[in-house]
Amino acid sequence: MGDVDVVALKALDLDLCEGEFVVLLGASGSGKSTLLNILGGLDAPTAGDVAFRDHRLTGASDAELTRFRREHVGFVFQFYNLIPSLTALENVQLVTELVAHPMPALEALALVGLAERSQHFPSQLSGGEQQRVAIARAIAKQPDCLLCDEPTGALDVATGKGVLEALVSTNARLGTTTVVITHNAAIARIADRVVTMHSGTIASDERNRERVAPSEIEW
Amino acid sequence: MVMLDRKLLRDIVAWRGSLAAIVLIVACGIAAFVAMQSVYDSLRLTQEQYYERFRFAAIFATLSRAPQSLESRIAAIPGVRAVQTRVVSDVSLDLPGRTDAVTARLVSIPTRNTPGINDLYLRDGRLPRPESADEAVASEAFAQANGLRVGEWIAAVINRRYHRFRIVGIGLSPEYVYEIRGATDIWPDNRHFGVLWLGRKTLGAAFDLTDAFNDVVVDTRAANVDAVIASLDRLLAPYGSSGAYAAHDQVSNRFLSDEIGQLRVQAIFIPAIFLAIAAFLLDIAVSRLVATQRSQIAVLKALGYANASLLAHYAKLVLLVVALGAAFGTLAGAWLGWRLTALYAHFFHFPFLAYRLDARAIAFAVAIASLATLAGAALALARVAALAPAQAMRPPSPPTYRPTALDRVAAIVRLPLVVRMVARDLERRSGAAIGTTLAVAFSVAMIVVGRFGADAVAYMIDVQFRMVQREDVNLAFVRPLGNRARFELASLPGVREIEVYRSIGARLSRGTHSRRVAILGFPDSGSLAHVVDRTLRVRRIPRAGLLLSAKLAEILGVRPGDRIEARILEGRPRTRELVVSGVVDDVLGLNAYMNLDALHRLLDEGGTISGALLAVDPARIDAFDRRVKALPAVAGIGYRASMMQQFERTIAETMGISIAFLLGFAASIACGVMYDAGRISLSERARDLSTLRILGATRREIAGIVFGELGVPALVAVPLGCALGYALCVVLAPAYETETYRIPVVVSTATYAFAALFVAASALGSSALLSRDLRRLDVLAVLKAGE
Incomplete structure (x- = not known):
């Protein structure tokens, strides 16, 4: 059995503007995760160019990509990926220790409405709460760019909405460029811009004429 | 089941690192066991075959002089199969280019080379021709130590006449496998003592024993050896016999059997400990490996696989690992065993090598390894069987953590998060952490046990040569001399101190227990010979009665105050009763000490002495040697420094080799354990570590977490392992014990330091391997999967 080349992305050209809230919509296998990985400096394209402001990410070394992630990118994962052995606050501090000008960890937790749960371990939090801690962890370093991979994928509707609220309000308050990838078309309505992948x-790459608050959407 | 088997194959490929470590542990355990067992078996077999093929005598006797006609009467004793009367005598040798004194034991061989007793094996050259009077065969060990070759000439002073002999052959005899003068010597000094075999006629003429003999060896049928000895003693008594004795009392045989017996400890106990430890480590490694498959197992169960088929699935994995380990281990063990046996055979100067690899030993080792591995897997599988299949359907719920004791400290001192993570992880998975700690501690213990033998012997050498034997030279006289001889010795160049002694062969007995020993009489005020006990206390020889080695007292079943019978084996036969006035727990030899004056009184003799211990000015040793060699009364000269050197070399050659092998195994096992623990920790933490990487942590930062989790158990393991090792040594020491050696439980600081350094080194080594695994960590994988 030989190696089979699987092309995940092809002929793709995308500019993201500062402060935008973008939903990247697509069925599974459409290449949206690969795109997000490339944007976040987790993966490198075999061909083409990726740039962040005036830095070229293509051809960057592992150490350079690590620094890029450290300084500019916040990640939110589908399964939260909190460190189970650290409390909510410590999970946020994990990131604030890494960067030069973070927001206070407790403030980040307050932004997602979890200030009073700061001393709890992940096992003592619900799924939605864990995801909000993950968002607090992502925004605490005041990243230029927040990348969220199916942030509501593992949550029920009500909890999912809460998480989306947290993302939208962070985007509004901090002006962080936010990219949310999802296969859930309903979520597209909360974005400034919807990029559909296939x-x-x-x-397609469209701007929503009017944004809808997360509380108003249903799925 | 086909798909499960395919999964098995892929799992093996995916886990090759961890599995290779486990295979290594199994292989090392089995290899150590098989190798050492085969060495022991082979040496036993070689000794047996050597004795049989070269007709090692059953009975030995030394006398002053008996007529040749006595031979036929000895042959007529019921049970005697063959008799060989001989001329045997120690003489001073002149070796080309040597100033120090060398003693040779000249042993006559029958002129016609018919199958006899204690036959010679010729490594090189030929036997002396019957008609030539100046041909000799030199023993291999002696020839090697002194660089003697066939064709060389050597000279000896026999009965005040100068004789020259040409070496025509290099030979070996079952009688002198262990080439020492007699029971009072403990270690061979092949540079200064060796055996030369010459024609019966040549020696008869040289010693005025043409139609007489002074030594006899007897081969018996499977008869009652003791009865033959009794008859022989009656026949030889009028001719100055010191008493016939059986092969088991023969010096070379006794030492050789003791050495092989000691090897048995190394061959059975130590590898058994290795195997047990390897089994325990396997247990831990396998159970952790299976535990990492929890979610997969849940999925399989959800799909409808029964517990039994899942158990069979993992049993296959485990048995495959054992099979691989057993195959490598057996091959490596057989090869090592063969090489080691060859080395020992060379060391013991066996003419040939009979190698035996017992299939039962292999089967035993493999069975132990299989059981241990299966037990380890069963433990993990039992937990797996209890797992609800629904577990696989849920996103993983984070494991429960709680603040540790460390956090209360952390409230005051701010600890880095990494430290807190490591601390909480160690606490939560304390079982695994304890497992790793124990595993590493056991490898430390193995290193300690591996080096213990050498430590103990080094300690014994130190005690023997720095505290007990403090003389530079030990002179033994041809026959006891009057006390005046001491003044002659004092006039020798460079002599600083003299301590005369009387040594007399005796059979000590009480009830049915008896032993042939030499009673040593030392003067009260001596400073060159010390009696030192195991705790290094110097003991005074009592004014009256015997001071016995604790081991000898144990053999005879006597305690201080008991009476004991001594049959004197020199001069006219007589029996005396003696009081055991003290027992000394010494480490070497079966000794019986007496006050010199008391011994003289016992023997009804004036100031007779058998030899002297001398302290000699090293600057004048050459002049001393030249004068001493010319003294006809001196039969043997022992040099402490040379003996010590030779013994140290011996230790390096024999113990050193097997210790090196054992250490190699211990090292591999320790490395395997550490690496495996690291690998498992890595696989258990892959998700957390990847998350951290994505969040921007550098490789170095996440490596800190993995190494921290490995480092803490390693640190704890060192002192624990040292203590464990010491405990094992305490258990092992009595098993090492022979009549000659009482191994003290001594573990040097160097050994502990070595063990600690070793752990540090293998921690670094496995860290290097783990770094490679860390580099390969697929950080993207965590974005895709729930677990």
């Missing part, structure tokens, strides 16, 4: 290319 088979590794951008099928």
Whole structure:
């Protein structure tokens, strides 16, 4: 059995503007995760160019990519990926220790409405709460860019909405460029801009004429 | 089941690192066991075959002089199969280019080379021709130590006449496998003592024993050896016999059997400990490995696989690992065993090598390894069987943590988060942490046990040569001399101190227990010979009665105050009763000490002496040697420094080799354990570590977490392992004990330091391997999967 080249992305051109809230919509296998990984400096494209402001990310070394993630990018994962052995506050501090000008960890928790749960371990928090801690962890370093991979994928509707609220309000308050990838079309309505992917290319790239608050959407 | 088997294959590929470490542990345990067992078996077999093929005598006797006609009467004793009367005598040798005194034991061989007793094996050259009067065969060990070759000439002073002999052959005899003068010597000094075999006629003429003999060896049928000895003693008594004795009392045989017996300890106990430890480590490693598959197992169960088929699935994995380990271990063990046996055979100067690899030993080792591995897997599988299949359907719920004791400290001192993570992880998974700690501690213990033998012997050498034997030279006289001889010795160049002694062969007995020993009489005020007990206290020889080695007292079943019978084996036969006035727990030899004056009184003799211990000015040793060699009364000269050197070399050659092998195994096992623990910790933490990487932590930062989790158990393991090792040594020491050696439980600081350094080194080594695994960590994987 030989190696089979699987092309995840092809002929793709995308600019993200500062402060935008973008939803990257697509079925599974459409290439949205690969795109997010490339944007976040977790993966490198085999061809083409990626740039953040005036830095080229293509061809950057592992150490450079690590620094890029450290200084500019916040991640939110589908399964939260909190460190189970650290409390909510410590999970946030994990990130604030890494960067030069973080917001106070407790303040980040307050932003997602969890200040009073700061001393709890992940096992003592619900799924939604864990995801909000993950968001607090992501925004505490005051990243230029917040990348969220199916942040509501593992949550029920009500909890999911709470998480989206947290993302939207962070975006509004801090002006962090936010990219949310999802296969859930309903979520698209909360974004400034909706990029739809299909088979590794951008099928459509549209701006919402009016944004809807997360509380108003249903799925 | 086909798909499960395919999964098995892929799991093996995916886990190759961890599995390789486990295979290594199994292989090392089995290899150590198989190798050492085969060395022991082979040496036993070689000794047996050597004795049989070269007709090692059953009975030995030394006398002053008996007529040749006595031979036929000895042959007529019921049970005697063959008799060989001989001329045997120690003489001073002149070796080309040597100033120090060398003693040779000249042993006659039958002129016609018919199958006899204690036959010679010729390594090189030929036997002396019957008609030539100046041909000799030199023993291999002696020839090697002195660089003697066939064709060289050597000279000896026999009966005040100068004789020259040509070496025509290099030979070996079952009688002198362990080439020492007699029971009072403990270690061979092949540079200064060796055996030369010459024609019966040559020696008869040289010693005025043409139609007489002074030594006899007897081969018996499977008869009652004791009855033959009794008859022989009656026949030889009028001719100055010191009493016939059986092969088991023969010096070389006794030492050789003791050495092989000691090897048995190394061959059985130590590898058994290794195997047990390896088994325990396997247990831990396998159970942790299986535990990492929890979610997969839950999925399989959810799909409808029964517990039994899942158990079979993992049992296959485990048995495959054992099979691989057993195959490598057996091959490596057999090869090592063969090489080691060859080394020992060379060291013991066996003419040939009979190698035996007992299939039962292999089967035993493999069975132990299989059981241990299966037990380890069973433990993990039992937990797996209890797992609800629904577990697989839920996103993983974070494991429960709580603040540790460290956090209360942290409230005051701000600890880095990494430290807190490590601390909480160690606490939460304390089982695994304890497992790793124990595993590393056991490898430390193995290192300690591995080096213990050498430590103990080094200690014994130190005690023997710095405290007990403090003389530079030990002179033994051809026959006891009057006390005046001491003044002659005092006039020798460079002599600073003289301590005369009387040594007399005796059979000590009480009830049915008896032993042939030499009673040593030392003067009251001596400073060159010390009696030192195990705790290094110097003991005074009592004014009256015997001071016995504790081991000898134990053999005879006597305590201080008991009476004991001594049959004197020199001069006219007589029996005396003696009081055991003290027992000394010494480390070497079966000794019986007496006050010199008391011994003289016992023997009804004036100031007779058998030899002297001398302290000699090293600057004048050459002049001393030249004069001493010319003294016809001196039969043997022992040099402490040379003996010590030779013994140290011996230790380096024999013990050193097996210790090196054992250490190699211990090292591999320790490395395997550390690496495996690291690998498992890595796989258990992969998700957390990847998350940290994505959040921007550098490799170095996450490596700190993995190494911290490994480092803490390693640190704890060192003192624990040292204590464990010491405990094992305490258990092992009595098993090492022979009549000659009482191994003291001594573990040097160097050994502990070595063990600690070793752990540090293997921690670094496995860290290097783990760094590679860390580099390969697929950080993207965590974004894709729930677990």
